[in-house]
Amino acid sequence: MALWYDEVFENSLRCGLKVKRTLFSDQSAFQRVEIVETELLGKALALDGLWMTAQGDEKTYHEMLVHPVMTTSPSIRRVLIIGGGDGGTAREVLRYPEVEHVDLVEIDGMVVDACKEFLPEIGSAWDDARLHVHIDDGIKWSRRTDVAPYDVIIIDGSDPVGPAQGLFDLEFYQGCENLLADDGVFVTQSESPVLFRDVHLDMIRVMKGTFKNVHPYYGTVTIYPGGSWSWTYASKSVSPRDIIRERVDFISEFTEIYNEDIHHGAFAIPNHIRRAL
Numbered sequence: 001m002a003l004w005y006d007e008v009f010e011n012s013l014r015c016g017l018k019v020k021r022t023l024f025s026d027q028s029a030f031q032r033v034e035i036v037e038t039e040l041l042g043k044a045l046a047l048d049g050l051w052m053t054a055q056g057d058e059k060t061y062h063e064m065l066v067h068p069v070m071t072t073s074p075s076i077r078r079v080l081i082i083g084g085g086d087g088g089t090a091r092e093v094l095r096y097p098e099v100e101h102v103d104l105v106e107i108d109g110m111v112v113d114a115c116k117e118f119l120p121e122i123g124s125a126w127d128d129a130r131l132h133v134h135i136d137d138g139i140k141w142s143r144r145t146d147v148a149p150y151d152v153i154i155i156d157g158s159d160p161v162g163p164a165q166g167l168f169d170l171e172f173y174q175g176c177e178n179l180l181a182d183d184g185v186f187v188t189q190s191e192s193p194v195l196f197r198d199v200h201l202d203m204i205r206v207m208k209g210t211f212k213n214v215h216p217y218y219g220t221v222t223i224y225p226g227g228s229w230s231w232t233y234a235s236k237s238v239s240p241r242d243i244i245r246e247r248v249d250f251i252s253e254f255t256e257i258y259n260e261d262i263h264h265g266a267f268a269i270p271n272h273i274r275r276a277l
């Protein structure tokens, strides 16, 4: 009999994949970590029963999280990633030869170890000497005074429950802004604009409480319930329109989704969001 793995949203919607076998399942100090092999999308990571990433779908998420900031920040030498324990975000960041140093701060060492072993296709850059992995709380890291400045800060965290809850607070965004260079750029995954509309809107409002420029942008990720997803770009001075042509041309050789047209189109804001803001 076929097995299904379902993410259940508010006891009213299921996002399920048919599973061939379970590759890893254990309880860490923070969450249940599972890697399963699915029929449709290859291997996939779930934390506490929520889909995080899947081989056949991850580019829609990782490319859209990473490249809008990397193609607009004047410098991309020093990058901070908070979360991102599957390694997909680091892989996309490290494609750029200008990147010299990446700190990846992931709270759960079990996610990193399990993904290194069972999902090396997504985290294919773990051995890059520019990557420095720290098993630590990103909220604590955001208060550090000895690591700034970063040119780019990327929040690849989970939903606002458990250890990720503080990644949605004003104090956290203020900490990140303090760590950011004056012409640097920040981005965070910012939940579904449909199913988590209130969380999404709150995030934008809270970010506006500290960053001068805040721009949500939109796309689709099949494995997240409902399929609609958002990310939010923030900066002290740079705009998402400030695209650096050579970088877009360079990265477009590698990407499956991201290109200059997708970049500009993604920043179009649906009317219901505009009105609510």
Ligand code: SAM
Pocket: 047, 051, 052, 053, 061, 082, 083, 084, 085, 086, 105, 106, 107, 108, 111, 136, 137, 138, 139, 156, 157, 158, 159, 163, 164, 165, 167, 189
């Ligand atoms: N793409 C996913 C999404 O949007 O649902 C998120 C990817 S998953 C790799 C997110 C990671 O954030 C998890 O591995 C989790 O352990 C990590 N995380 C959650 N809270 C954190 C915190 N306070 N500091 C650092 N990492 C955290």
